Every structure is written in structure tokens, then in C-alpha cells.
Amino acid sequence: MRFVKVQTFDQWRTEARRLLLSDVPPEQVAWMADDEQLSLFDSNGDAELPATQAAFTVPKAFLELAKTVACHRAGTRWSLLYRTLWRLMHGERHLLQIPTDEDVDALMTMRKAVTRDVHKMKAFVRFRKVVDSDGREVYVAWHRPDHRIVRLAAPFFSRRFRGMHWSILTPDESVTWDQTSLQYGPGVPVSDAPDEDALEELWKTYYASIFNPARVKVDTMKREMPVRHWPTLPETSLIADLLHTAPERVAAMVDQNEGFAETATHYMPERIDLQSLRAAVVGCQACDLHQHATQPVFGEGPPDARIVLVGEQPGDREDVDGRPFVGPAGKLLDEALRRAGIRRSDVYLTNVVKHFKFTEPPTSRGKRRLHQKPNAREVFACRPWLEAELTLIQPVAILCLGATPSQALFGRDFQVSKHRGEIRATDWCHCTMATWHPAAILRMPDQHRRTEMQQQLVDDLRHIHQTRPPN
Amino acid sequence: MDVRDKLAILADAAKYDASCASSGSKATRAGSKIGSTEGMGICHSYTPDGRCISLLKVLLTNYCIYDCQYCVNRISSDTPRARFSVDEVVSLTIEFYKRNYIEGLFLSSGIIQTSDYTMEQLISVAKKLRTDEHYGGYIHLKTIPNASQALIQEAGLWADRLSVNIELPTEGDLQKLAPEKKKPQIVDAMQGIRQKIDETKDDQNAGLHPPNFAPAGQSTQMIVGATDTPDVEILKTASQLYDGQNLRRVYYSAYSPIPHADARLPGQSPPLVREHRLYQADWLMRFYGFDASEIVAEADQNLSLEIDPKLAWALANRHFFPVDVNRASREELLRIPGIGARSVKRILGIRRHKHVRVEDLKKLRVAWNRAKYFVLTADHNPELANLDKADLRRRAQPKPKQLMLFDTRQSALSGEV
Incomplete structure (x- = not known):
């Protein structure tokens, strides 16, 4: 058994390449989660494997898939990726076109979770405007993604908010844009996030006014806007009250049903x-x-x-x-x-x-x-x-x-x-x-x-x- | 009245507008500093009614000289009134956008003074955002009925999407409920936008660089249930608009109880599920190769409320089935109840490498409860025996209470059937 410890996609790719060239089948590799310690009798195996440059090609679709799945938090991702790679290279070249295969299905499910998380980050980051020590306006957000997706999502924010100075802080990693380049830094606890932004009152006014009390669908709301994200979304503080007053507002709407039957x-x-x-x-x-x-x-x-x-x-x-x-x-x-x-x-x-x-x-x-x-x-x-x-x-x-x-x-x-x-x-x-x-x-x-x-x-x-x- | 009071009134007044999409503009405008459009829309928040907040959806003003009976802002209503200045809307949009609250702006308006005057105001908001604020985010402008063609053309320079509301499905309905709006004028406005969009595309294809013109196309909205026009007429109108005007979307909005409603309207709103069925039927026309005239199978010319239109079509056309999932064409596969366009694509991919069996379909997460009566698989499918039985409708029909789970807003987004 070989024990391999990787943290990033690039590390995994290097290791997987080596293992594949040495013909090490997936059953003989134990991919370690980031925080696991190598035990005494583990051999890293580096010395035994040739650092060969021999070329082989992997379907491009697989590389794209692997890059995304690598951001998933599940510890099983590295072994799943290697097993799939192995199968692709051993007579199952079209494996990815069979979504009913168990490994492919598992990978697709992980990819879906990651892309959804990236999408939710694009949606739920809430910037607060602060003035930094140089007197510049800076927009700062604290967000808790489900997976390690800061680097997947950050380029989107740099395109969208090109003309702003902004930072997005997450527990795993933070990223800053200074109108020219993205800089990544360590994770930051929620206590470091700015407290408030006066504009949030206007935003809440909008949120409350656009709500139609005649149609209450709390489950749909929670499915699309999971409760775990609520603490960083200022508008969600209104939800309990909006739901509480909805029945009386509908009653008032019915009462005001006015106008005359004829002119x-x-x-x-x-x-x-x-x-x-x-x-x-x-x-x-x-x-x-x-x-x-x-x-x-x-x-x-x-x-x-x-x-x-x-x-x-x-x-x-x-x-x-x-x-x-x-x-x-x-x-x-x-x-x-x-x-x-x-x-x-x-x-x-x-x-x-x-x-x-x-x-x-x-x-x-x-x-x-x-x-x-x-x-x-x-x-x-x-x-x-x-x-x-x-x-x-x-x-x-x-x-x-x-x-x-x-x-x-x-x-x-x-x-x-x-x-x-x-x-x-x-x-x-x-x-x-x-x-x-x-x-x-x-x-x-x-x-x-x-x-x-x-x-x-x-x-x-x-x-x-x-x-x-x-x- | 401060901006917050105005926002409360003018957002409230806009919430009956069904359109929420912020998608369709594939490239961000050159020279933008704040804002981007990359094809896909984003829902930034959800309200407890289950609807997404994607755009800052407001009216410039809810004063209106028209008297459309289904509309909360008609002149004869006692609703509180407010009016934003152009700068106020520009500033709200930019400030909300910079905090990542929204994808962009949806701006509509009641008609003040004249249609052209109102349209000019809407245009100045969009123009100011683009030129003064270097804003590259999404803008949807609702064109004002009877505004001049020249103004609509100008609006298209600044907006991503333009929409002209068809309002009601037939000319007769318009005469009855919105006497100031005339169908030929509405269709003319759409036609004008279509031509300009086509010209712009032709220029682009010829390698020229024409100015932007409504890159996210045009859409429209139809109120459903305010008159007794049947679904088949509604779908025919929609189909004509898709074919004739190349619309991106037709939104169906179930007439719902509005404050200060006019007593001349029907006292009851149509069941929400009707709106849902219309979206499903709309989807069948656009992505599943169905024709408006064949979708409505019921004798009263309305879609069935109990079962989805694809299942209804299958029950009425049993001779078409079973469909062999290993041999049938894409078009045939698309007609199987419970199997969506995405599953069809996957089936086509899988069957190049292996035979498709019952188990594979279940793994694809098709709605097997409905699909099972209609498909021939590589292995034995015992449910096929029920295809010709008299009680098939009862078997295939979902449990009544499940209907309540349908979310019509969701179907406006996906329309999956």
C-alpha cells in the first residue's frame, strides 16, 4: 500500500501521474486527507517511483472535472479521481459518457455540489463599504462556502467589480482585488468582518416590499437560500417578521378590494x-x-x-x-x-x-x-x-x-x-x-x-x- | 417623501411583474468598470414567497394616466403614489450592485404626461448608468405602450433586454380590460425591436461592430385568468410571438388578488397550477418540438390541471408508444412523459456504448412513475403491459396532494416536465 498526501489539484496531478506511469492500481494507493498524519510505517514511495516524463494523454473533459472536484471537501475525492483516471487509461476511454456508472455518478454529484457552491458564493457574498487607513473606499465581505472554492469564484468577482477595491474573507482562504490583480491570503474568522453598512436598511426595505404575502413558500426559499447562509445575509433578519404579518396583510388586501361594479x-x-x-x-x-x-x-x-x-x-x-x-x-x-x-x-x-x-x-x-x-x-x-x-x-x-x-x-x-x-x-x-x-x-x-x-x-x-x- | 419611502411604494408596485430573468447577455459591455453579464443570471436572494431576487425591480413612478383594470397602478385606484427621480434610481442601482445585492435593474413605469415623455425618463436612467457610472450590469427596460419607435430604438442601445407587454391573450380581452392598449400597436413595437436585433446580428456576422442593441433579446408578459380565454388561445398567441417576433420568453402571470382591485374583475384568481401548466406547455413548444395546436388535449380547450401536458398528450396519443429508448430518435425520446431534455441527451450518450435498461433510466433520475408505461428497454419492462389499459390515466396521475408542492415560479425558470 502506498500512502500519498495531497492538498491541491496540482499536487494530486503530479502524484497521480507518477503512480499511473508506475502502473500502481488504485487499490494499492491510500490518499490521505489534508489533516491526517503519516503513520510510522507509511512509506511515501517517492524514491521508488520513476520521475519519468513519458507522455500520456487524459481526456480534457476529465481534467476539467477533476479541477472542480478537487475543491470538494470530501476526503474521498482524491481516491475517486485516481480510480476514474485509472479506468479511463485501462480500456474505458468513454467512461465519462456513462453517467450511470457509480464512480462517474459520484464524481458528477461532487462536481454539482462544487459548482452549486460557487454559484451560491457569487449570489450570497454581501459587501460592506468601509474606509481603509488610506481613506479609500473598500468593499469587504465575509462568506462561508461549503467547499474550498475561493479560487474558483474569485475571477468572477474581479471581472464584475473591476473598478472597486474589495476583499472576500472566508474561514479557509481570503482574496483581495486592488483593481489590477487578485491576492490570496489565509482564512479569517467571522469576527474580523465589518459590522454594518448603512445601505443595508434600504436593501431590507426593498426585500420587504418585493415580498408578496399572498404567496408563502418557505420551503422553496430555504431550498434555494439554505439557512446556513443566513447569518451573512442582512435581509434574512426580516423573514420571521414578514411571515408573521403575512396573514394580516393578505386580509387587508382582500378588504381593500374596492372599486365600483359599474361607471x-x-x-x-x-x-x-x-x-x-x-x-x-x-x-x-x-x-x-x-x-x-x-x-x-x-x-x-x-x-x-x-x-x-x-x-x-x-x-x-x-x-x-x-x-x-x-x-x-x-x-x-x-x-x-x-x-x-x-x-x-x-x-x-x-x-x-x-x-x-x-x-x-x-x-x-x-x-x-x-x-x-x-x-x-x-x-x-x-x-x-x-x-x-x-x-x-x-x-x-x-x-x-x-x-x-x-x-x-x-x-x-x-x-x-x-x-x-x-x-x-x-x-x-x-x-x-x-x-x-x-x-x-x-x-x-x-x-x-x-x-x-x-x-x-x-x-x-x-x-x-x-x-x-x-x- | 425620502428615497426609502419611495422605494417601499415603487418596489411594491413592481412586484406583480413576473419577469425576473437576468440572463442572456453573453459578453460584458466594453469599457465597463462596475458590472458584468456572462450569460447566466444569478438569484441573489429569495423572499418567503419562494421567488428569487435577481434584479432591483422598481417602477420609476406608479402614477398612471391609463386605466387597465387588472393593474394596481391604474388611474382609478387609490394606491399610494410616488415618483423616483432619474438620479435616485441610478444611485440605488449602483449602490445595490456594488454590494452584490443584485444582478441589475428592471425598470418599468406608469405612464405620466405622455408615453414618449415616460419612455424618455426610462432611457435617461439606463443611459446615465452606462455612460456616467460605467455600469456593465444587466438592464431590463419595459417599453411604454405607444411610445415612439425612435425612443424604443434608443432604449435598445442601453438595455440588455427590452420587453413589450402583450398583457392579454386576445384583442377582445384588451378591449375589455385595457382599452387604451391596442394589439396592432403592441405587435408593431415588438416587430420594430425584432428588426433592429436582426440588423445588429447581421452586421456582427458581416464582421462589423455595430452598437449594442438589446443583446439579451426581448420578452413579454401575459395576464392569465382575468378573462375566460382558454389555454389553447393563450398558447397560440405565445407560439405566434415566439415564431414571429423571436421572443426569448413569454411570461404568464396568473391574475392574483391585488390591493385596490377593480370590482369588474373576476372575484377569484385562477389556480396557481394553471400558470404552472402554461409554463410546462410553453417549454414543450420551445424545447420539445410540440406544436401549440396539439398540446391541449382537453375538450374545454384548457390544459388539464391534474396532469402535466406531456402526460396528457401521451394518454391521448397512445398509438405513438411504446418508444424504444435504444433506437428512437431524439424527437421521439423527447415525447416520453417523465423524461426531460437533459435525460434524453444522456440516453443518447449512453446508448452509443451500452444498451439502456430499466435500471439505467432510474439512475438517470427520470420520473419513472410516469415514464414506465411508455418505454421499451433492453430488458423486460413489466409496466408496459398497462399501456393499453383503460385506467392508465389514474395510474400515471400523481397523488392529488403532490400538486400543491409545485412551485410555479420554479417552473418559470426551468419548465421541466
Whole structure:
């Protein structure tokens, strides 16, 4: 029996070559694991074997396989490799093409474990940014691979993070990249790893947000991200909590299943003109607002008006009177129209939402109906009325008063404060503009600012009044 | 609102996008300092829903002027809204990438102002990453419906992959649920990308060095179960896209309960296993030589939920069997239930050197429970006697509870049947 001690693939290759040339069959070789001591009666055998240079060729596929398997931690790898090599050289040249062979199967299983481990290292290394003694940014990671794969995986990191200084520390070996070459060093205990990186909070936020609580599959997660790697993955500290709160989050999702079964389209009259629309809106139940409001408030003005003013929804007075813009905000609007030189009877006045939405909080002075902003579903359900009005009138200019009508016509990210007074084209009109809602002006506490906004409203009205239809 | 709040909203809004692949770009872009693409994608983490995190998947904004009913970001939904600046997305991507959290960026967006404006914003993120940050990692840009062809072409210069969502399998479905999106426009956009990819390849083959154009190709996503369109129509649409537009992937996304869902949608989501069966069928079309029209064997034109489509095909085409594993062609071997493409390759390798026996197939870890009724081996295979029996379906069918173990996300990655 010959006893051979090797640690690396290159050592194994040298030894295997010698043994093979001396015709030593695999049964007569004991390959020692790295930490095993040679016992007294072992003979290393070097002296007996010729250091011959005689050439023989090994299938390239085997060398590739052997290089990978050499990184496996199992002590049996060297003997398994030698036995396979022996068989390849003794009449079984095609051995590797028979995956059902026991030795080949064992080698393939080892190779799979190593390549998977390399893949997991590429995936699970987590760098932390630190500043070194020279004031440079350095990225440092501590990782515990299953096998001795640092040298298999390191070139990948040097290609990927070419423009960074980085180190990967593992218990067996460490590797450093200085933007030109890889340097290998001894293993490092986890206590030497940097503690934290402020960015990990953002990463955890992302992890928690991308999780879909409606599908919980813990086994799949653990299979792909084995628990033994969790200590070095910052995001895994969230898992217990995410799982714990998942059922209530799903319940909340079900509760929020909202929206109305139909929109105003369902209540449209057969004949579409302003008069029949006005009659039909009375029966509209597309959203729930009709339940509490006194009556719907439809638009008002000449069917061939050049200008349409669109507000948000009727207020307390409008709800009772059944006409748009007759409350305090209406008064302010009338004044602005007068100053802009526009007759109220020449413009068409309407709202995006046709019913009054309010709350009735009990106050010391009894019940008062307080305006409440309509939500997106209510706006969406009601919008067909406005669209029908605009389609019929085909105005030269539309002025949206406040955020709700502006967002209904321009899109949800439209901000009146930023884009007030700008003329834009929409599907309904070549010239569509947004300005302040008169109620917003009324609510402005700062006197100076209030006057300024009032003036802007007048200017905007004047501006659209002067707009000419496109040729 | 700080970046963290925005990230929470805009990652949440993106999580219904099925596409997760980061593969397909074989070479890293020249001149990159941070980032690489080497063909294979990497999953950097897994969430407790069993899905992999490969890319930073976010929307630039979830404000949207469209009203697609199956979408959580439609204008009529009350979901909280946020909008990233271009620089914020660039910085998040780079910082995450440098810590090895991600393979790259998947960027989509709700439509703000106009389609072209939105598309321009997405392009500036990708362009900035490539030119200012010398970033060579993966970028998947979702093209915005109705964006101009010129912008889509520009996006292809910076992105590894482009995708145009087909959204729903038929034109009728689109009219019903996504009235602003039109199938001809969607197909035109794909066609434009395909042409540009082909031109780039032709130039490369001619020895020229054209600028990169979407080296990882294009993909699309289809929502399944929001309408009653049967699987056979879905697969036909997918097949047309693979053949006509040369798509790398079609993703099937089971319509699932979303917060702020629209009440006009079906109240129930389709069983997850339907999505899984579609991925299996998709795999059969792409790698096993099956045709869209022959896969669906059931009378209602839907794939069977109980058994996989390959087994269903075999049960409906018993005259095709048994297949002799020692003599059959590759194409024939690929039709055996329970034997995947990888095993077929191994069988072909083994049989050049020895006869393949039952024991060999078991060692290859084929799904013997299904395969055993359909194969002729060098030795005696007693199970073959059941091939013509009436109760074969019951015998070959897996136990009902095992179905629950299927992970549809997994099948999106492997599709192995």
C-alpha cells in the first residue's frame, strides 16, 4: 500500500501521474486527507517511483472535472479521481459518457455540489463599504462556502467589480482585488468582518416590499437560500417578521378590494344631448355618493359655450340648490369672471363629480356638513358624465379649477402649484389649462397670498378667454 | 417623501411583474468598470414567497394616466403614489450592485404626461448608468405602450433586454380590460425591436461592430385568468410571438388578488397550477418540438390541471408508444412523459456504448412513475403491459396532494416536465 498526501489539484496531478506511469492500481494507493498524519510505517514511495516524463494523454473533459472536484471537501475525492483516471487509461476511454456508472455518478454529484457552491458564493457574498487607513473606499465581505472554492469564484468577482477595491474573507482562504490583480491570503474568522453598512436598511426595505404575502413558500426559499447562509445575509433578519404579518396583510388586501361594479356609462341615456344627460344623471348610482347627497348637480351654461370651467364637486349650497357654483366659492368665481371681462352666462360651468361628498362631524354648534375630497374611484365612476358634456360642447378652452379636475384630465401626477396657467392639449380640447379652485383661495389664510392667487385666477380666465380656436 | 419611502411604494408596485430573468447577455459591455453579464443570471436572494431576487425591480413612478383594470397602478385606484427621480434610481442601482445585492435593474413605469415623455425618463436612467457610472450590469427596460419607435430604438442601445407587454391573450380581452392598449400597436413595437436585433446580428456576422442593441433579446408578459380565454388561445398567441417576433420568453402571470382591485374583475384568481401548466406547455413548444395546436388535449380547450401536458398528450396519443429508448430518435425520446431534455441527451450518450435498461433510466433520475408505461428497454419492462389499459390515466396521475408542492415560479425558470 502506498500512502500519498495531497492538498491541491496540482499536487494530486503530479502524484497521480507518477503512480499511473508506475502502473500502481488504485487499490494499492491510500490518499490521505489534508489533516491526517503519516503513520510510522507509511512509506511515501517517492524514491521508488520513476520521475519519468513519458507522455500520456487524459481526456480534457476529465481534467476539467477533476479541477472542480478537487475543491470538494470530501476526503474521498482524491481516491475517486485516481480510480476514474485509472479506468479511463485501462480500456474505458468513454467512461465519462456513462453517467450511470457509480464512480462517474459520484464524481458528477461532487462536481454539482462544487459548482452549486460557487454559484451560491457569487449570489450570497454581501459587501460592506468601509474606509481603509488610506481613506479609500473598500468593499469587504465575509462568506462561508461549503467547499474550498475561493479560487474558483474569485475571477468572477474581479471581472464584475473591476473598478472597486474589495476583499472576500472566508474561514479557509481570503482574496483581495486592488483593481489590477487578485491576492490570496489565509482564512479569517467571522469576527474580523465589518459590522454594518448603512445601505443595508434600504436593501431590507426593498426585500420587504418585493415580498408578496399572498404567496408563502418557505420551503422553496430555504431550498434555494439554505439557512446556513443566513447569518451573512442582512435581509434574512426580516423573514420571521414578514411571515408573521403575512396573514394580516393578505386580509387587508382582500378588504381593500374596492372599486365600483359599474361607471356612469351604465346610466347614459340613449340620446346624448345635454338635456337628456341632465335628466339621466338623476338616476346615477355608479358610486355610493348618491345615497347621502340631496341631488346630483349637473353642468350649466350654453350648449355652444366657448369656455368650460370644471370644478371638483358641488358644495353644501350647490347640493341644496341643484346648481353649480352658487355658494361662497361661486361668489368668488363670479367676481373673478367679472374682472376678466367674461359673462357668467357665456361659459359652461360643471364639476368632475356630480354628487356632494361630505362628513358630518358633531360639533358644539350642531351638525355641519363638511366637504370631503372625492377619491379616485368616485372620480373614475363619475367621469363619463363630464366626458359626455365635453364631447357635446367641444369648447375652445377648458379651465380646470383645482387639483381634482386637473388630475382627471392631465393625469394623476399633475400638480396645480407647478403647472398652473400652462396651456396643454388633451383629448377633449386643444387648449386645456389648470388654475386655483376658488375654494382654495377662500381657505388661504395669508391675505397677501390670497390676493395674489385671486389675481392669478383672473389672469388665467382672461388668458383662455383670448384663446382662438385652431384653424 | 425620502428615497426609502419611495422605494417601499415603487418596489411594491413592481412586484406583480413576473419577469425576473437576468440572463442572456453573453459578453460584458466594453469599457465597463462596475458590472458584468456572462450569460447566466444569478438569484441573489429569495423572499418567503419562494421567488428569487435577481434584479432591483422598481417602477420609476406608479402614477398612471391609463386605466387597465387588472393593474394596481391604474388611474382609478387609490394606491399610494410616488415618483423616483432619474438620479435616485441610478444611485440605488449602483449602490445595490456594488454590494452584490443584485444582478441589475428592471425598470418599468406608469405612464405620466405622455408615453414618449415616460419612455424618455426610462432611457435617461439606463443611459446615465452606462455612460456616467460605467455600469456593465444587466438592464431590463419595459417599453411604454405607444411610445415612439425612435425612443424604443434608443432604449435598445442601453438595455440588455427590452420587453413589450402583450398583457392579454386576445384583442377582445384588451378591449375589455385595457382599452387604451391596442394589439396592432403592441405587435408593431415588438416587430420594430425584432428588426433592429436582426440588423445588429447581421452586421456582427458581416464582421462589423455595430452598437449594442438589446443583446439579451426581448420578452413579454401575459395576464392569465382575468378573462375566460382558454389555454389553447393563450398558447397560440405565445407560439405566434415566439415564431414571429423571436421572443426569448413569454411570461404568464396568473391574475392574483391585488390591493385596490377593480370590482369588474373576476372575484377569484385562477389556480396557481394553471400558470404552472402554461409554463410546462410553453417549454414543450420551445424545447420539445410540440406544436401549440396539439398540446391541449382537453375538450374545454384548457390544459388539464391534474396532469402535466406531456402526460396528457401521451394518454391521448397512445398509438405513438411504446418508444424504444435504444433506437428512437431524439424527437421521439423527447415525447416520453417523465423524461426531460437533459435525460434524453444522456440516453443518447449512453446508448452509443451500452444498451439502456430499466435500471439505467432510474439512475438517470427520470420520473419513472410516469415514464414506465411508455418505454421499451433492453430488458423486460413489466409496466408496459398497462399501456393499453383503460385506467392508465389514474395510474400515471400523481397523488392529488403532490400538486400543491409545485412551485410555479420554479417552473418559470426551468419548465421541466
